[in-house]
Amino acid sequence: MNYLKDRRILVIDDTDAIRSFLRISMEAYGATFLEADTAMKGLAMATESEPDLVVLDLGLPDRDGLDILNDIKTIANPPQVIILSVRKDRNVKETAFSRGADSYLTKPFMMDDLMDTINERLAKLTDRKSDRV
Numbered sequence: 298m299n300y301l302k303d304r305r306i307l308v309i310d311d312t313d314a315i316r317s318f319l320r321i322s323m324e325a326y327g328a329t330f331l332e333a334d335t336a337m338k339g340l341a342m343a344t345e346s347e348p349d350l351v352v353l354d355l356g357l358p359d360r361d362g363l364d365i366l367n368d369i370k371t372i373a374n375p376p377q378v379i380i381l382s383v384r385k386d387r388n389v390k391e392t393a394f395s396r397g398a399d400s401y402l403t404k405p406f407m408m409d410d411l412m413d414t415i416n417e418r419l420a421k422l423t424d425r426k427s428d429r430v
Contacts, residue, residue, distance in 0.1 A: 298416070298420070299326050299327070299416070300415075300416045300419035300420050300422075300423060301323060301326035301327055301328040301415065301416070301419065302326065302327035302328070303327060303328075303329075304327075304328050304329070304349040304350065304419055305328070305329045305331060305346060305347070305348040305349050305350075306323050306328045306329070306330055306331065306348060306349065306350050306351075306352065306415070307331040307332070307333065307339065307342055307343055307346065307348040307350070307351045307352070307376070308320075308330070308331070308332045308333075308351075308352045309332075309333045309334075309335075309336065309338075309339030309342075309343075309351060309352070309353050309354060309357065309362070309365075310332075310334070310352070310353075310354040310357075310381070311334045311335065311354065311356070311357055311358050312354070313334075315354075315381075315404075316332045316334070318408075319332075319352065319411075320332065322408060322412070323415075326412075331346055331348060334358075335357055335358055335359045335360075336357040336359050336360035336361075336362060336364065336365045337359055337360065339351075339353070339357075339365065340365050340368055340369065343369050343372055343376065344372055347372065347373070347374055347376070348376045349376055349377065349419060349422060350376050350377045350378070350379065350415060350418055350419060350422075351369055351376045351377070351378045351379070352379050352381050352411075352415075353365075353366065353369070353378055353379070353380055353381065353398075354380075354381055354382055355380060355382040355384055355389070355393075356382065356383065356384075362380070362382070363389070363392055363393060363396060366378065366380075366393065366396040366397055366398060367396050367397060369397070370396070370397035375397075377399045377400075377418035377419065377421070377422060378397060378398050378399050378400075379398070379399060379400040379401070379402065379411075379414055379415065379418060380393050380398045380400070380401040380402065381402050381403075381404060381406065381411070382401075382402075382403060382404060383403065383404045384403070385403050399418055399421075400414045400417070400418060402414060
């Protein structure tokens with residue numbers, strides 16, 4: 298099932314090629330795609346646009362993605378957050394989960410794996426919303 302349709306997805310990654318690749322893929326599934334190339338722009342966009350899901354790189358030019366993870370998760374209606382990083386260290390992963398990450402994938406990544414993870418996270422949002430009705 299496609300859970301991306303009509304969802305707002307924010308990608309915070311400083312690599313143009315990754316953002317372009319993700320934009321093409323996610324828009325093809327009907328998502329509204331938002332993007333930022335720095336932590337501060339990404340945090341501002343997350344606060345203003347209230348995305349359903351954030352794909353967050355940890356290696357950003359202005360701040361470490363781990364540093365803004367708590368801030369993203371304290372937004373009203375906090376988004377699901379998928380970390381997409383080259384960092385494979387167990388301690389980094391544990392820190393990310395302790396600060397609110399919902400999933401963690403490492404680069405290089407397979408697009409099918411990322412799309413499966415995104416759909417899983419968005420399905421959980423859909424399940425939570427239907428529980429409240």
